[in-house]
Amino acid sequence: MTAAAATHIERRARLAARMQPGSVAVLATAPEVLRNGDSDYPYRHDSYFYYLTGFAEPEAVLVLLAATGGTPARAILFCREKNPEREIWDGYRYGPEAARIAFGFDEAFPIGELDAQMGKLLADVPALYYALGHSAALDAQVSGWLKAVRAQGRSGIAAPASTHHLLGILDEMRLLKDAGEQALMGRAAALAAGAHARAMRFTRPGVFEYEIEAELLHEFRRHGAQFPAYTPIVASGPNACVLHYNQNNRQCREGELVLVDAGCEFDGYASDITRTWPVSGRFSEAQRVLYALVLQAQQAACAEIVPGKPYSAMHEAAVGVLAAGMLDLGLLDKNKYGSPEDAIAAKAHLQFYMHGTGHWLGMDVHDVGPYRDLAQAERPSRPLLPGMALTVEPGLYVRPGEGVPEQYWNIGIRIEDDVVVTDDGCRVLSGDAPKAVADIENLMKERVHGG
Numbered sequence: 001m002t003a004a005a006a007t008h009i010e011r012r013a014r015l016a017a018r019m020q021p022g023s024v025a026v027l028a029t030a031p032e033v034l035r036n037g038d039s040d041y042p043y044r045h046d047s048y049f050y051y052l053t054g055f056a057e058p059e060a061v062l063v064l065l066a067a068t069g070g071t072p073a074r075a076i077l078f079c080r081e082k083n084p085e086r087e088i089w090d091g092y093r094y095g096p097e098a099a100r101i102a103f104g105f106d107e108a109f110p111i112g113e114l115d116a117q118m119g120k121l122l123a124d125v126p127a128l129y130y131a132l133g134h135s136a137a138l139d140a141q142v143s144g145w146l147k148a149v150r151a152q153g154r155s156g157i158a159a160p161a162s163t164h165h166l167l168g169i170l171d172e173m174r175l176l177k178d179a180g181e182q183a184l185m186g187r188a189a190a191l192a193a194g195a196h197a198r199a200m201r202f203t204r205p206g207v208f209e210y211e212i213e214a215e216l217l218h219e220f221r222r223h224g225a226q227f228p229a230y231t232p233i234v235a236s237g238p239n240a241c242v243l244h245y246n247q248n249n250r251q252c253r254e255g256e257l258v259l260v261d262a263g264c265e266f267d268g269y270a271s272d273i274t275r276t277w278p279v280s281g282r283f284s285e286a287q288r289v290l291y292a293l294v295l296q297a298q299q300a301a302c303a304e305i306v307p308g309k310p311y312s313a314m315h316e317a318a319v320g321v322l323a324a325g326m327l328d329l330g331l332l333d334k335n336k337y338g339s340p341e342d343a344i345a346a347k348a349h350l351q352f353y354m355h356g357t358g359h360w361l362g363m364d365v366h367d368v369g370p371y372r373d374l375a376q377a378e379r380p381s382r383p384l385l386p387g388m389a390l391t392v393e394p395g396l397y398v399r400p401g402e403g404v405p406e407q408y409w410n411i412g413i414r415i416e417d418d419v420v421v422t423d424d425g426c427r428v429l430s431g432d433a434p435k436a437v438a439d440i441e442n443l444m445k446e447r448v449h450g451g
């Protein structure tokens with residue numbers, strides 16, 4: 001067995017314990033996706049499937065049978081068969097028997113036998129759990145299995161009487177990161193923090209955004225991160241005010257800031273870090289003032305990340321600080337809005353801060369799990385618990401506009417860190433990425449290229 005198999009066996013047992021006795025769950029990994037011609041995108045497993053199996057090959061399905069009466073729970077893997085000819089081209093594949101042993105399954109079959117086996121495995125089973133409405137192909141396949149079982153009705157065999165959404169249960173499990181997951185996330189964040197520091201050291205007037213992107217990707221990969229966790233945003237000057245900018249093809253100029261939002265994926269876990277720094281290595285006065293405000297908002301948000309406080313508290317804290325700053329700096333008209341609360345009630349702050357202050361982070365950058373307690377009628381923001389991982393990412397984006405002080409035009413700033421909720425607060429995973437003005441300026445003085 002692989003070292004990680006015990007973790008996956010335990011997760012499957014926990015899932016099985018939450019299912020109806022004797023019921024069956026089915027979960028497929030992600031398909032391979034064609035990019036163009038006959039070239040695929042780099043393969044990335046499905047996060048739910050990997051969470052329960054640790055098995056990273058495509059064309060694989062997990063079937064989990066919950067315990068009933070005296071029969072214990074069973075986990076079955078369907079995967080690609082060994083194929084010496086294909087393995088010459090594409091590399092090693094486990095095949096069912098080796099995969100069963102390495103990943104701790106009770107049984108394993110070739111993927112080609114899935115439909116035939118499901119007809120048997122769903123016989124006399126009370127309920128089926130799967131990713132409801134996730135893909136039309138899966139819905140059609142499930143429908144085929146159910147029809148096949150119903151066709152045996154005359155022999156006295158009953159088909160599942162109900163279907164349930166499997167992913168809802170898994171979302172709750174994935175929301176709380178165990179020690180192993182936190183260690184991987186710490187590694188992903190540390191690698192990305194190092195990449196940000198490298199990118200700062202590299203930046204100077206005249207570089208193109210894609211050159212900075214290349215530094216980030218180089219640093220991710222040379223430390224073993226398998227992928228960027230998302231397409232990096234390297235947004236210089238006015239591009240920083242385009243939230244999802246990722247063309248990364250503009251030349252950075254003296255006097256501008258560059259906003260870099262980049263994280264990597266390490267062994268299936270993502271980091272997501274944003275830093276904003278001056279192209280020349282020194283913040284201008286206007287940039288310094290806005291940067292200090294965003295940093296203050298982030299500190300206020302982090303102070304709210306404590307077990308028991310609602311998830312929404314950090315956003316409210318950040319918005320409160322930012323709105324007060326917008327009034328003080330004349331971004332918002334003090335004569336129109338008497339207080340930050342007035343400005344927030346009128347949604348005036350959205351002109352300069354239009355996104356949320358964070359999101360769950362884990363195997364997916366925007367990780368799974370509800371943000372509200374859906375069991376309560378008023379759907380309150382859910383309280384934070386130790387083991388939850390999230391980003392804290394306030395920003396300010398000043399597009400030119402009437403009444404907007406000109407010295408702030410085209411300045412876009414975001415500061416984003418990754419944190420895990422602890423027993424009495426939170427632990428910052430991405431703290432190695434320079435953030436204080438003095439730390440950034442000092443680091444940039446060491447640049448090899450000068451500037």
Ligand code: GLY
Pocket residue numbers: 230261272359365393416
């Ligand atoms: N990089 C995506 C985000 O910050 O949410």
Ligand code: MN
Pocket residue numbers: 272358359391393416
């Ligand atoms: Mn983020």
Ligand code: MN
Pocket residue numbers: 261262272273274416
């Ligand atoms: Mn980000």
